[in-house]
Amino acid sequence: KAGVTQTPRYLIKTRGQQVTLSCSPISGHRSVSWYQQTPGQGLQFLFEYFSETQRNKGNFPGRFSGRQFSNSRSEMNVSTLELGDSALYLCASSLAGPGREQYFGPGTRLTVT
Amino acid sequence: QQPVQSPQAVILREGEDAVINCSSSKALYSVHWYRQKHGEAPVFLMILLKGGEQKGHDKISASFNEKKQQSSLYLTASQLSYSGTYFCGSFYNQGGKLIFGQGTELSVKP
Numbered sequence: 001k002a003g004v005t006q007t008p009r010y011l012i013k014t015r016g017q018q019v020t021l022s023c024s025p026i027s028g029h030r031s032v033s034w035y036q037q038t039p040g041q042g043l044q045f046l047f048e049y050f051s052e053t054q055r056n057k058g059n060f061p062g063r064f065s066g067r068q069f070s071n072s073r074s075e076m077n078v079s080t081l082e083l084g085d086s087a088l089y090l091c092a093s094s095l096a097g098p099g100r101e102q103y104f105g106p107g108t109r110l111t112v113t
Numbered sequence: 114q115q116p117v118q119s120p121q122a123v124i125l126r127e128g129e130d131a132v133i134n135c136s137s138s139k140a141l142y143s144v145h146w147y148r149q150k151h152g153e154a155p156v157f158l159m160i161l162l163k164g165g166e167q168k169g170h171d172k173i174s175a176s177f178n179e180k181k182q183q184s185s186l187y188l189t190a191s192q193l194s195y196s197g198t199y200f201c202g203s204f205y206n207q208g209g210k211l212i213f214g215q216g217t218e219l220s221v222k223p
Contacts, residue, residue, distance in 0.1 A: 033210075
């Protein structure tokens with residue numbers, strides 16, 4: 001089985017711009033979770049989608065949003081980028097949700113200048 | 114609600130043992146352990162459900178003390194390949210979200 005894929009792998013954006021990141025889960029997995037990883041804050045939960053519905057949300061501002069398509073692929077969007085949004089964004093897929101084993105993608109490294 | 118891991122970092126020689134602890138202030142449904150090597154994605158190690166069970170993965174095992182809301186990860190006879198950052202994740206209820214601790218950086222030297 002192919003693993004979790006994320007595109008793009010690297011992004012450089014300017015403050016105020018917006019960005020869209022994509023995640024394709026393992027075939028058959030219906031749950032996709034997104035995490036932000038920074039050296040100071042560790043792995044922080046953004047949101048989880050299951051069958052196109054957002055089931056859980058972390059403590060991030062409304063500038064962070066996401067969606068999931070019928071084929072389970074997911075996108076996350078960050079609007080009005082700030083310097084502090086620079087991070088590695090990881091998505092993880094699982095059969096039923098984060099309470100089960102999760103498989104992480106390689107991540108998208110976002111740099112905001 | 115973020116679990117607290119200790120120690121924050123540990124350096125070992127090959128063949129030595131280590132214990133990483135993960136504590137929660139809130140009742141847990143399950144505890145998850147992941148390892149992330151430098152420049153790579155986190156990789157799943159094991160899940161422990163409430164009930165105090167102990168699980169193993171090669172020479173890495175873990176326990177979950179429901180009374181103390183604490184889990185411990187045991188690495189025995191460590192190998193160079195064990196180096197990385199270990200994260201515990203707290204799962205408080207079915208249908209909930211996984212909250213990760215700050216991580217413990219483990220370095221195994223020859």
